[in-house]
Amino acid sequence: MGNEQNTFRVVGTRPVRPDGVDKVTGRAEFGADHQLPGMLVGVVVRSPHAHARIKSIDVSAARAVPGVLAVVTAADLVDLPSELSSGGEAPINFRHVSHNVIARDKALYEGHAVAALAATSTAIAAAAAALIKVDYEVLPHVIDVLEAMREGAPLLHPDLFTTGVTPTPTTASNVAGVTEFALGDIAKGFAEAEVIIEREYTTQPVHQGYIEPHAVTATFGADGTASVWCSSQGQFMVREFCAKLMGMDIGQIRVIPLEIGGGFGGKTTVYLEPLALALSRQSGRPVKMVMSRGDVFKATGPTSGTHVKIKLGAKRDGTFTAGEMTLKYQAGAYPGSPAFLGGMTGLTPYLFEHAKATCYDVVSNRPKSAAYRAPGAPMAAFGVESAIDELAQQLNIDPLELRLKNAATTGMRTLYGAKLPVVGYVETLEAAKAHPHYSAPLGPNQGRGIASGFWFNIGGPSSAAIHVNEDGTVEVVTGNPDIGGSRASMAMMAAEVLGIDFAHVKPTIGDTAQIAYSFLTGGSRVTFATGKAVIEAAEATVLQLCGRAAKMWKVEPYEVEWRAGSAHCTRVDDTTRAPVTLAEIAHQAGRTGGPISGNVSINAAGAGPGFGTHLCDVEVDPETGSVKIIRYTAIQDVGRAIHPAYVEGQLQGGAVQGIGWALNEAYLYDEKGCLLNSGFLDYRMPVASDLPMIDTVLVEVPNPGHPFGVRGVGEVPIVPPLAAVANAVSRATGVRMTDLPLSPPHVLAQLDRAKTAG
Amino acid sequence: MAKHHIQTTINGEPAEFLCETQQTLLDVLRDELDLTGSKEGCGTGDCGACSVLLDGRLVCACLVLGVEAAGHEISTIEGVAQGNVLHPLQQAFLNEAALQCGICTPGFIIAGKALLERNLNPTETEVRYWLAGNLCRCTGYDKIVRAVMNCAAQMREEASHG
CATH class of the missing domain: 3.10.20.30 (Beta-grasp domain)
Structure with a gap:
């Protein structure tokens, strides 16, 4: 089954998702909805200080409160060595994960967990938590990335020595690491340039903003085995992380995934789960823990605030000669910002003979950054795509034409070394050019911005099981939480291969005991990688179905062919063996060898990178600095859209998260390093009245690495919007905007400054 | 106490x-x-x-x-559903793919239904402002607004034949 197959029966249609009714009726069980008999309420005591040494913790008064059945501190988790474990998208230091779950020795940000307790009611738990006495020695703190890099800045980790530089420094600093990527000879590239743009850009830390706070229910049995019900982006991730932090065998923990109320990368690690396990182990009772929204803002996510420097060189005809990025990203309290991913993605949409990226991973007294949709890419793209827009203005070249002239194509060598497989970036630019949005007239105070973006998309380990029921209906079990409608895609791909109705396929997300390992839902991998596993499991099922038909007909299996949901005998001139349907074979399975099922585990290779191009029109109120998005079009090469409505939804949602990042969202701190806006009122995410419809164009350049041509689609759409919005505002006002967010006071200040200067 | x-x-x-x-x-x-x-x-x-x-x-x-x-x-x-019969707005959310993760969906359906009970012919702007108190982080609101508008149109159609 190759890409030449362009006529699909199910793929490309828009059926109602199988889990839909549960979600529109309130029946779907999300993280906070699970209940167990005898369940205790667990709460966390958090540091009120941005940076403090924990001299002592006195839990005796809390423990003495009637109804308090367990109190834990860092001493209840394993004291892990500092070492990098492979696995996942990037190496993980479980010592840091453990210390982030509960502080050991030092609290490194406001909201850092220092103790947890479980009690018989919410009221008792809250009252007892107030009795936990923590003796803090408050230390100087640092929030901003440039300040954290300065000599003499308050040090978070006395044992942190910058990696990636030679020789390795002998003094500790907040710079955890420097990563460099280089292509060609950057000096030569700039020497060849006739025009050079060099600018600095800043972006603020923003939160993933999922509406569902983190929640877990855990029970630890007297036999040492445990069960965990939670919403996360990966039940197998939760199992592995809990086992590591608790010092348990993986086989002792079963993680049952509940529906996940949004993640966007922010639920790819653990926060409450190990604490709930530790509390349950101590009390012998099930423990439920749910974060408040304030805790979510203060202690989870967000993504890095950044300082980005871009230098671009070009010939007068627009040909790029050199590109250089210097990326400084806040990691939060522990190393691991996505700076290197910014370095790998920012320049990738363009052909550069000479390019360089230097990426700094910098710790500061903020919550440890977590993945956020295309982690690291939007901030680098903001700089690069803004600089390209400025270059286009200087050279008096249409910004789409300038991109087309330099666009990355299949086979191009990237800055990070790999050659691009089949990609459809040019196709997105052509689609943008042809779109009526691009030629629509603009009114006064309006401007149009264009920006593009790139994301790798990943594959990796995935498992799928297909069970044919006695009546010919089919179960599809996979191991990836469904974060945005992926059950529908899984069922559609299975139905396509089996040749049966979508309605006869029931997709289920298995718990860690029900399906083999699957890497978490992230990296835009599920429809690609887990979809590939489903397709292969369906193909294995078809083989069995053909074998059963062969038995029924007393012919050889090779004489049976599967077409349109039925087995056909291929013996020439044989009219006695009429085709048999999947249901008929299923009915007789007991007589032909027993149940029919297909089980597949793969390490999916061949992920197809994605490119997108966004068009954004804004109107700027020169009196207030307020920016209104008046038209938005997101164009993306999606490979093949299995369920186009949910693919469009990914583009629309990603674009709007990017619009929020560009216009309003930011973490604001007071002088003590405490977060000022830890609620949805003051952390202003876009609401319906802020926005127009988000138009989408799905460009389909099939990925040859997937049987149906699927590319990941979820992450690309958050890469272009920051620059698309900023370019639109810059063109509407005639003032180049280099610092986000473009909130009314900031825009007004820039307009005033330009007026004064001009 | x-x-x-x-x-x-x-x-x-x-x-x-x-x-x-x-x-x-x-x-x-x-x-x-x-x-x-x-x-x-x-x-x-x-x-x-x-x-x-x-x-x-x-x-x-x-x-x-x-x-x-x-x-x-x-x-x-x-x-909202009568037994196992969905309200037209619930069906519209399904038809329009107006939910991704689904955590905000119950709130949007309650709010959207309240709007339609007051105004069966809302403009897009009215829908957007009525729903401005409901956050969705997944969809960018496009398909939610369409679901409410389409449901209103369908309910108007049914009312005119009813």
């Missing part, structure tokens, strides 16, 4: 519960009555995930005390 004994009406059925003074209506619905369809996204009335109707008025259940339900009529997401 002794708990309050509250008698109320929930989704047209008589209901009673015991609650502490500080428990919100949302706490009561979720923790005392097992009606977990209303969600807590913020606890401060900013996200709308806990939207319910109190005597027909759209409120955030996290901003109402449980004791305040006494003698009033509460409508929650669990009462």
Whole structure:
């Protein structure tokens, strides 16, 4: 089954998702909805200080409160060595994960967990938590990335020595690491340039903003085995992380995934789960823990605030000669910002003979950054795509034409070394050019911005099981939480291969005991990688179905062919063996060898990178600095859209998260390093009245690495919007905007400054 | 302190519960009555995930005390479908793919239904402002607004033939 197959029966249609009714009726069980008999309420005591040494913790008064059945501190988790474990998208230091779950020795940000307790009611738990006495020695703190890099800045980790530089420094600093990527000879590239743009850009830390706070229910049995019900982006991730932090065998923990109320990368690690396990182990009772929204803002996510420097060189005809990025990203309290991913993605949409990226991973007294949709890419793209827009203005070249002239194509060598497989970036630019949005007239105070973006998309380990029921209906079990409608895609791909109705396929997300390992839902991998596993499991099922038909007909299996949901005998001139349907074979399975099922585990290779191009029109109120998005079009090469409505939804949602990042969202701190806006009122995410419809164009350049041509689609759409919005505002006002967010006071200040200067 | 004994009406059925003074209506619905369809996204009335109707008025259940339900009529997401027959707005959300993760969906359906009960011919702007108290982080609102508009059109059509 190759890409030449362009006529699909199910793929490309828009059926109602199988889990839909549960979600529109309130029946779907999300993280906070699970209940167990005898369940205790667990709460966390958090540091009120941005940076403090924990001299002592006195839990005796809390423990003495009637109804308090367990109190834990860092001493209840394993004291892990500092070492990098492979696995996942990037190496993980479980010592840091453990210390982030509960502080050991030092609290490194406001909201850092220092103790947890479980009690018989919410009221008792809250009252007892107030009795936990923590003796803090408050230390100087640092929030901003440039300040954290300065000599003499308050040090978070006395044992942190910058990696990636030679020789390795002998003094500790907040710079955890420097990563460099280089292509060609950057000096030569700039020497060849006739025009050079060099600018600095800043972006603020923003939160993933999922509406569902983190929640877990855990029970630890007297036999040492445990069960965990939670919403996360990966039940197998939760199992592995809990086992590591608790010092348990993986086989002792079963993680049952509940529906996940949004993640966007922010639920790819653990926060409450190990604490709930530790509390349950101590009390012998099930423990439920749910974060408040304030805790979510203060202690989870967000993504890095950044300082980005871009230098671009070009010939007068627009040909790029050199590109250089210097990326400084806040990691939060522990190393691991996505700076290197910014370095790998920012320049990738363009052909550069000479390019360089230097990426700094910098710790500061903020919550440890977590993945956020295309982690690291939007901030680098903001700089690069803004600089390209400025270059286009200087050279008096249409910004789409300038991109087309330099666009990355299949086979191009990237800055990070790999050659691009089949990609459809040019196709997105052509689609943008042809779109009526691009030629629509603009009114006064309006401007149009264009920006593009790139994301790798990943594959990796995935498992799928297909069970044919006695009546010919089919179960599809996979191991990836469904974060945005992926059950529908899984069922559609299975139905396509089996040749049966979508309605006869029931997709289920298995718990860690029900399906083999699957890497978490992230990296835009599920429809690609887990979809590939489903397709292969369906193909294995078809083989069995053909074998059963062969038995029924007393012919050889090779004489049976599967077409349109039925087995056909291929013996020439044989009219006695009429085709048999999947249901008929299923009915007789007991007589032909027993149940029919297909089980597949793969390490999916061949992920197809994605490119997108966004068009954004804004109107700027020169009196207030307020920016209104008046038209938005997101164009993306999606490979093949299995369920186009949910693919469009990914583009629309990603674009709007990017619009929020560009216009309003930011973490604001007071002088003590405490977060000022830890609620949805003051952390202003876009609401319906802020926005127009988000138009989408799905460009389909099939990925040859997937049987149906699927590319990941979820992450690309958050890469272009920051620059698309900023370019639109810059063109509407005639003032180049280099610092986000473009909130009314900031825009007004820039307009005033330009007026004064001009 | 002794708990309050509250008698109320929930989704047209008589209901009673015991609650502490500080428990919100949302706490009561979720923790005392097992009606977990209303969600807590913020606890401060900013996200709308806990939207319910109190005597027909759209409120955030996290901003109402449980004791305040006494003698009033509460409508929650669990009462929107009639048995197993979905409300047209629920069906419209499914048809339009107006949900991704689904955590905000109950609140949007309660709010959208409240709009349609007042105005069966809303403009896009009216829909957007009516729903501005409900946060969705997945969809960018496009398909949600379309679902409400299309549902309104369909209900108008049915009313004109009805």
